[in-house]
Amino acid sequence: MERKLTAILAADVARYSALMEADEAATFERLRSDRKELFEPEIKKHHGRIFKVMGDGLLAEFGSVVDAVECAVTLQRGMAERNARVGEGIEVRIGINLGEVIVEGSDRYGDGVNIAARLQELADPGGICVSGKVSKEIEKKLPIRLEPMGEKRVKNITEPVACYRVNLEAFPTQIDRPLPNSDTRSERTSIAVLPFDNMSGDPEQEYFSDGITEDIITDLSKISGLQVVARNTVFTYKDKPILALQAAAELGVKFLLEGSVRKAGSRIRVTGQLIDGKNGSHVWADRYDRELTDIFAIQDEITQAIVNQLKVKLLPEEQKAIQAAPPTENVEAYAFYLRGRQFSHMCSKSYVQMARRMFTRAAELDPGYARAYSGIADCDSILHSWHHVEVSIDGILAMSAKALSLDPKLAEAHASRGLALQFGGRHQEAAAEFDQALSLDPNLYEANYFYARFFNAQGDFEQAAKYFERAAEIRSDDYRSPVLLTAVYRSLGREEDRIRAARLGLERAEHELNRHPENSGPAQLGALALAHLGERDRAKEWAARAIAIDPDDLLALYNIACTYSQLGETDMAIDVLEKVLPHASAEQILWFSKDSDLNPLRSHTRFQKLFERSAPL
Incomplete structure (x- = not known):
């Protein structure tokens, strides 16, 4: 069996099924011309080779990661130009991985290919998603900005995959590759603040160590000379064993700050270590044994120590900002x-x-x-x-x-x-x-989440999707936004995205329910996600669990009614809604009228009468 290391590019058409349903002949002809006139010549020009073609996508291999990424950028720009020219909105998602593949004739198999395909599924329509290995290889070879998406668990791959989004707007139209010895690093020093460990011996104290982590991230983000990885990305490393060099490579940063918090009575101990992402050496380390009332001073001292160690120049207003009263x-x-x-x-x-x-x-x-x-x-x-x-x-x-x-x-x-x-x-x-x-x-979670719900109630599903997606990115433990996105995506005809959101919401809800089995929230929305995924028995089990925990919670009852609606259990869904709708406000009636989870009920006479009685005058 022959194996080799290669860069794999996976591409497919977003919302392909919906496009084919709308106009099969025109879609087929457009895709054929795109492949012949754009994909095949550009892949060949960048020294790649297509080894598999599917109805709506393809797989290609490249001997160079740089060639693969440059090709992907050219393909996305070419698609945008073609869309503008012909007035059609066909968008492609591209994933790129560097990995070992199995060679069998002209075909390629193995995790190297599978991960590229999963990265393609995580890419935005019209976007590019690459693995941590690709990020590391192109860091100094291309003038490119990569946005960390955190570690993602993907189908049939045991270990989480570090994912990065290519910022196409920041990618120059004409790429001049740097000379081998030139330094293309950003003038700003990059740093990631990993979640501080809770060493208090009480899991319920995690809120305190998380709060300190977030405050230090906020303080460092005020400094223009630092490029600080966002909270939502670093918190994907929470509760996981971390190798400093691996984390630095995955996050694409030069330095890591890690630490711990031990809170006991009126005393607190905070440790901090600044680590060089290249060799894992400690640049700075300190321990603060203080009264709990000194916690804000400790945060300021850690921030100042990092600034001093990294020799970052502070503007006067930045110095004022980090020294401002908490x-x-x-x-x-x-x-x-x-x-x-x-x-x-x-x-x-x-x-x-x-x-x-x-x-x-x-x-x-x-x-x-x-x-x-x-x-x-x-x-x-x-x-x-x-x-x-x-x-x-x-x-x-x-x-x-x-x-x-x-x-x-x-x-x-x-x-x-x-x-x-x-x-x-x-x-x-x-x-x-x-x-x-x-x-x-x-990056305020509440603003994005509340605004998403606002647009959803207004029936503006494009905007609702935008802000729900952002909320789900900001908080890696947010199960609400992905599950609510399922109905939004269905209203937009984005079936592939609906299933993806349901899977993500279920994964997060399961994690939350394991941590807090007394909380009905993840049980309610996990049941709805299971219904979207067609898992009838589990959906009913989770629904029953939610009702057992909070039998009088009207929001729980509404979510369970939506679950039964999606399962085709019409009478059960309306039975539950009869307990909810009489109490509904005008804003909630507006939400109910737009919620596609209730669509299977709308032609039912019982539902219509119930809705008419409940609707405000």
């Missing part, structure tokens, strides 16, 4: 806020109520803590609209206004106000607040 000086309020934020992401009514208690206590401990008031406003909006608790919209708006009066540039507060305005029916004002929140912090 959002609160009260470490107890900070701890309550972090715990509230953890609970608020757990979806179910009981956890949202606990989150509200945490935020309220934080505000009591520090009446000037803007983020605490924003958290209270979020919880009240969710309890009002999703769980039918009697909370005044005016009171919620006043709470978000309090947060904004303390910090007018707090993105969380603008997102909170947007959510309250939406539930108050003031849609135009709500959209303006969401836009403001995202302009202040494009």
